[in-house]
Amino acid sequence: MSDEMMQRRVLLRRVAWMLGGAVSAPAALAILQGCSAKDAAVSAAVFKPKFLTAPSQMDIVAEIADIIIPKTDTSGAKDAGVPAFIDLVLADVYPKDAQQRFTAGLQEFAAMASTSGSPFLEREPAQRAAFVKQSLEKALEGERNPKPFILMARELTLLGFFTSKVGITENMEYVAVPTAYHGCVPLSQMKKHVYWE
């Protein structure tokens, strides 16, 4: 991350805290127009994590999510609000032991990146993606019970993405009121091939 972005983030956090932490995103955005901060850092900064509170935890998880599902011609994990989703699910849904495994695994992930080259967040995007890919491959070869960190992060990313509006509507045929069920439909006759169910 560039120094400029870092500084902006710190500034943004201060604004959020100054306003009591519970500041709404639009309100913060309005205040921040002067900073011309229109990139993803804005939402990341105004958002105050509930579980991933230690330095760079939230940032690393957000990057992993966005590497697994990046923005292309369709939305990526960050567009879908996946980082905040992961933080909230970890905080409120995960039991203590799974929380601890996630945190320990995240620490190990970061340490491994640092010792095998350079800190994860300081790597170029392609190197970050390669490290995530490599971590996934390694995890899939090894013991998966209990689930290793990178697979937990992946599962949370997919869950968050496919329960988000953009994740669902850009990739699936979502019909709130289908009115009828048809048991055997050629994919060629469907608007999108995956029907949300």
Added chain:
Amino acid sequence: MDTNSFDAIVVGSGMSGGWAAKELTEKGLKTLVLERGRMVRHPDYPTATKDPWDLPYGNRITQETRQRKPVQTRTGYPTPANQHWFVDDLDNPYVEEQPFDWLRGYHVGGRSLMWARQSYRFGPLDFEANAKEGVGVPWPVTYDEIAPWYDKVEIFAGISGSVEGLYQLPDGKFLPPHDLNCVEVDFKKRLDEKLGRKLIIGRCANLTAPLTHNESPQRGTCQSRNLCIRGCPFGGYFSSVSATLPSAERTGNMTLLPNQIVYELIYDNDKGKATGVRVLDAETGKQTDYFAKIVFLCASALGSAYIMLNSTSSRFPNGFGNDSGELGCNIMDHNKPGGSNASVEGYLDVAYTGRRPNGFYIPRYRNVGKDKRGYLRGFGYQGRAARAGYGRFNDSAAIGEDLKKEFLEPGPWNVGMTAFGEILPYHENHARLDRDRKDKHGLPLLVVNAVVRDNERKMEEDMRNDAAEMLEAAGYKNVKVNSDNYHVGNSIHESGTARMGSDPKKSVLNKFNQVHACKNVFVTDGSFMPSFGCQNPSLSYMAFTARAADHAVGELKKGNL
């Protein structure tokens, strides 16, 4: 007549209570319906139209909810979309001497809001089994006697299904069946060819077409949303809230009071009758007595047993109508020890649209006709075929654009099914009161002790292996046998606590669901079942409730009650 007096009192407003209310009010009885939980009115279901992204936590249960509802959530049934229909276990404790999943919905409509809507008749095979095999007590009712009542409730509720002509699973008055999907049609054909077993579309209480009567103008057809458990604002499936209670309401004869915990029947020793019920207001704790000529207990098998066990008098020192010693005993459910699943090759250019609130059903074939096994009774399967969803990406290393391309195609087909097996009635499987332990209302706690025994264990082998055998016979791949650690209650079909029978020494109720020893009290929830088949039971509760209500009004008119 004072304001606390009615012709009839119905305790409970769920599957059975709704039917009792409808039938009694339509026959002119001023009827008080008492529900221990809060009010729910059609079509006000708080989460019914929420989109998936409007549900918190990706619809996963929080630790906070798990803490309040440890029993409900350990079963996996509640989600943020429906958790408001499941009781707070801390406020509603009971004692599990053996693990017992007691899934409860304390609100108007009870579990008729959350039910899975599978609707099957019991057949001659089921009604005759106890007598033929010397198990429990013989059914005092034949299939022919109850068949017209099945007709009646099916027509009113709207049950979809296919006519199959199966002896072990009698046909009913059906709305059009749902489609089987492409792979289910394939499976049906192969199963028939290879093993001579039937696969049919599930029979369910969803309106696949308009009702054939005009009694429920508030109901529309099923919209294939498959969000039934949240409550359906379209009235697309049967619940007491969407169907029977509105009918009762329209007669002008119903008084429905929520938040009223009935804890005792009032018995008049001189008259030899029940005169009413004692009630605690769930919110204020205020105690009230209500009086009526007849009482229908429809509080669920454990709920009604609780009230009867708690209603002691010099005449009934061991619980109301409990001359036989069978009250609270013979708890049954459906044994659900597993099944099988497999992946299916091919059919990649087809899928389905809409969300079918139903699956396929494989009716019982064990111990039917010439088939003879080393155990009594049998089991059926519920299952479905589907294309794999995004869960298949969890254990993959694909990332980025490669992964996003995969998002756009449905996964391979898979097919899975779960067995539901009959549990025999055992006196030892029982519920009783612990008067030393009290809930927050000062009421004694219910103790439940029920387990599966030898016959069920023997059957379990077939239940799992047959499923795998069928999938293998169909030529499907990666066939896996699933073993579930079932606890009694987990099928949410608990029943049998006040069984009916001809002999008052061995049963609590007579053939019209009347307490043998006190004819103006009727029990028409799952309590009355002397045996349990392997079919989902709600349709039978509806039919027996309607029949009992008809009998009650006839007897009242004759001056017999």
